[in-house]
Amino acid sequence: MEPANGDIKPLDQRKYDIILIGATGVTGGLISKYLSANAPSIKWAIAGRSKGKLDNVVNSLGSNKPDVLVIDVLSVEEKELKSILEDTRLVIDVVGPYSYYGERVLKPCIQAGTAWIDLNGEVPWAKDMMDKYQSVAERTGAVIVPCCGYDCIPSDIGVFILSRFAGKPLGMVDAVVEQAVGSPSFGTLQSFLAPYYTYPSSSILPPKGYIRDPYFLYPHRDGSTGVLQTLPLQSAGTTVKRASSNLVDSSALKHSISETTKKSSSSGGYLITSSPMEAINRPVVMRTFGLRSSVDMNGARTHDSYGSSFNYREWVLLPPSLFMNLIKMPVAYFMGVLMPFLVSFSVVRGVLKLFFDKYFGPGYGPTPELQEKGGFRWKFIAEVLGHQPSNERAVVKVEGLKDPGYGWTSAILSETALYIVSRLRDNDGTVPSKAEGEYCGETAAEVKKLVDEGIAANDDIVFREGGSRNRKGGFWTTASLGMGLVQRLLTSGHLDVEAKWEIDSDLVVPTSKKTN
DSSP states (O other): OOOSOTTSOOGGGOSEEEEEEOTTSHHHHHHHHHHHHHOTTOOEEEEESOHHHHHHHHHTOOSSOOEEEEOOTTTSOHHHHHHHHTTEEEEEEOOSOHHHHHHHHHHHHHHHTOEEEEOOOOHHHHHHHHHHHHHHHHHHTOEEEOOOBTTBHHHHHHHHHHHHHHOSOEEEEEEEEEEEEOOOOHHHHHHHHHHHHHSOGGGTSTTTSTTTOTTTTOSOOOSTTSSOTTSOOOOOSOOEEEOOTTTOBOOOOTTOOOHHHHHOOOBOOEEEOOOHHHHHHHHHHHHHHHHTEEEOTTSOEEESSSOTTOEEEEEEEEOSOHHHHHHHHHHHHIIIIIHHHHTTSHHHHHHHHHHHHHHTOTTOSOOHHHHHHOEEEEEEEEEETTOSSTTEEEEEEEEEESOIIIIIHHHHHHHHHHHHHHHHTTTOSSSOOOTTSOOOTTOOHHHHHHHHHHHHTTOOTTTTTTGGGGOOOEEOOGGGGHHHHHHHHHTTTSEEEEEEEEEOTTOOOOOOOOOO
């Protein structure tokens, strides 16, 4: 049955599958085109305050055009907004910064029991919403999945696939950004500043802010330190180390237009943790770690997929060239360590805002060519506890085909929305299944096997207990949706994953001496 709340409109009585808010922006326009071309059977609408701009979006689309809902979501009465949002199964909200505008739409979504996904990378806002509305979402059955773009799907899904491939508890996991070809958008720059204007610096900066607290979004917090004492201690701070000479490399992306990556094919190099992306991604990975955990009869926390010794860091690969490192390493350190501290001062924020507004501005982002031909490659390298030989590592390579911020994000967010809608419709065929679709690029047979096994085991922890009518409302992560979502992403044509075991040639395994 539907979640126990008499005010919640049943899903099968709702007019729309998806309402897209923010369709007139660059990202929203790309999402509109994707849904129109790839979801011919869904019923959907786009919402905004300018009918002219919305009509322009509709006129640019081919088949399956959306309805137009003229409404200013930032000023309309909350009751009226709720009446609109309760007539759809899912809302895609790409109006940012979320620290300014997100709650205005999210709150009535949750009250209406309506699913929501976004492109949020503003971690303090995400925690604020979880603290305020988790219990309400549980009661109404609202499935909330933030961070469904380049923040934070590669990290979250990459570790999830890695854990399934390893088949045993994980120890140290290094996620290495080997290549990323794209450029930031104006919205990304705005979202970087917004939390500083909205939340106290203590929620951002060390020692308790998300930049140094990997458990910032962990679902089971306790005690004076804010984290369950049974959780593994995570390393923190800026670290530089040599990259494995054979496990990572800076070779070109298979489809990239970047002359830099085309010329680059070096193995090894240096790794630095000083990345603003890690501060966003790691709390989401750790939230999945908690959501997929359980508590035994003695109250000790166990983890069904990552292991109780799981430790996770993200690294940026720097080239072996000493000259290039003299340039890139200080820049990486400045962006990851000094910049977050400096931005906490209002004068610095003001100068940056003026700079962003003048030299970037609305609509700034990668060119259409780069949106199509950009991309990224991450390598996830895991120590697997109990595995022999001890210097062999589980390695998962995740490659995105399109610019990370616009082209790839808009496609992957759309596919995530379609997966959730298919579950909310109990896979009734309205959203075509991708079970028979071709996997992207060189996705390994081993990965396909893992996907099939996960789906057979019903590892989607949001919908596993009886489909949409028994869905679990709350704030989830993409990896909470299991291999069903992974399959949809891998057959979308935008994500290529390989998994294999590799010896780390830099690690020497002691051999026992024979005695006569």
